[in-house]
Amino acid sequence: MIYIKPADKKELLELVAQPSFRKNNGQILAGGSDLLVKMEHFGLKTGMIVDVKSIKSLRGITKKDNVIRIGSLTTLSDILESKILSKNAPNLTQAAKNFAAIQMRNRSTIGGNICNASPAGDLIPPLYALEATLKLESQRGIRTVNIQQFFKGPGKTVLKPDELLSEISFSALPSSTFSRFYKLGQRESMAIAVVSLALNFNSENNRFKDVRIALGSVAPTVIRAKEAEKILEGTDISPEIVEKAAKIAAKECSPISDVRSSADYRRLMVLRLLPELLKIA
Ligand SMILES: Cc1cc2nc3c(=O)[nH]c(=O)nc-3n(C[C@H](O)[C@H](O)[C@H](O)COP(=O)(O)OP(=O)(O)OC[C@H]3O[C@@H](n4cnc5c(N)ncnc54)[C@H](O)[C@@H]3O)c2cc1C
Incomplete structure (x- = not known):
């Protein structure tokens, strides 16, 4: 098993663009709370793990010009603690509150919840109601998709093997909503x-x-x-x-x-x- 921990997003995008990533059925590891379960209990075979968890530029919540941006490696705990979100997207905060237990919230990321593509993923309904946009990046370029167009079925998305979900964005809700x-x-x-x-x-x-x-x-x-x-x-x-x-x-x-x-x-x-x-x- 090849295990690689890229230092930054550029190195990550280079790695997942290599033929060896696809040949080894390479997998991006964020919090690992879905991926490791699939490997351990559901027969997912992979010869290459790219551990992205420590790429700092992919984590954080900002608000500028009424647009909220969440990095894909932002954890459920970050979401729960965010004043920006509790004020501007309360149902996302509520979903994080109901999510598993504290240990899981500390590890699990919003990007993993989305890319796992479960119809039961807790953060996905609030993001649909917020009409969120997803930013998908690869060495080939950047594209954005509306969250509703991202999912093709249970566990299936439009994400290409060399693509990373880097950011989730949506408009802040008025306080009267x-x-x-x-x-x-x-x-x-x-x-x-x-x-x-x-x-x-x-x-x-x-x-x-x-x-x-x-x-x-x-x-x-x-x-x-x-x-x-x-x-x-x-x-x-x-x-x-x-x-x-x-x-x-x-x-x-x-x-x-x-x-x-x-x-x-x-x-x-x-x-x-x-x-x-x-x-x-
Ligand atoms: C005990 C337990 C309790 C749980 N409770 C809940 C719950 O209450 N609610 C709920 O919704 N879910 C729950 N889950 C499921 C899981 O914790 C969440 O879906 C979590 O958000 C996944 O995030 P992660 O960072 O751990 O993803 P990972 O397991 O690291 O990744 C999941 C998938 O997404 C891909 N991926 C991850 N990040 C990216 C990215 N940025 N770009 C491209 N691909 C990416 C990975 O390659 C993998 O295929 C639970 C799981 C366990 C084991």
């Missing part, structure tokens, strides 16, 4: 989401405005409940319209039954939980 996250698991903590919901919306003259609803663990990738958003947008806030939107959102899901839950239960939970999260009080 209702920004919420809820994860339903089989227990309170250390649980994989049975269903997760992330919402951002405003209320103007008692009408819904800028509604963004993202749902996790209810389809092959995290989804936006766009039809439900449409029904709510510009409509007077009332229990009836919220119930209607929840029914539509439940129909937008295509869940599977697995060890954690049946598909029917997942739909039912979307139906029950969405109205709770759309409450103004």
Whole structure:
């Protein structure tokens, strides 16, 4: 097994561009909390590990001109402690709060959570609701993709073998925005989401405005409940319209039954939980 620890991003991009990286089914190691589990328990074979964890330029949270940028190696603990995020993207902070335990939060990175591409990844629904942009870098250049276009299915993304997810960015939310996250698991903590919901919306003259609803663990990738958003947008806030939107959102899901839950239960939970999260009080 070849183990390499590049000193900086330039060296990293050189390494992953080499034919030997692809030939050895090389893997980028960030916190390792998904990768090492896959190698140990799910038969992932690799002959080359590129450990990126100590590349400082890829870690940190900044806000400039109303745009928030998060380096891909920023940990869940960094996210939880960030005042920039608790003020400008509260549902991302809430998702970090619900994430595993402190040891895991200290190791796990936002980039790893995204690149692992699990429909149950906790940070992904808030990033959908924030309409985040992902910066993908390689020696060939830089491209940006909307987070919704990044995922192709469970564990599958548009990331090329020589590409690195370097940064996640989105606009800061106004302080008046209702920004919420809820994860339903089989227990309170250390649980994989049975269903997760992330919402951002405003209320103007008692009408819904800028509604963004993202749902996790209810389809092959995290989804936006766009039809439900449409029904709510510009409509007077009332229990009836919220119930209607929840029914539509439940129909937008295509869940599977697995060890954690049946598909029917997942739909039912979307139906029950969405109205709770759309409450103004
Ligand atoms: C005990 C335990 C509890 C957990 N609890 C939760 C939980 O509550 N919620 C949750 O969502 N997840 C949970 N997870 C899953 C995991 O911790 C997260 O998905 C975590 O964010 C992964 O980050 P990492 O830095 O450890 O990724 P790694 O394991 O290092 O990497 C994951 C994958 O992404 C690739 N990768 C990583 N960074 C980059 C990058 N910058 N560019 C390109 N590719 C990259 C790697 O090559 C690998 O394929 C848990 C895992 C364990 C073992």
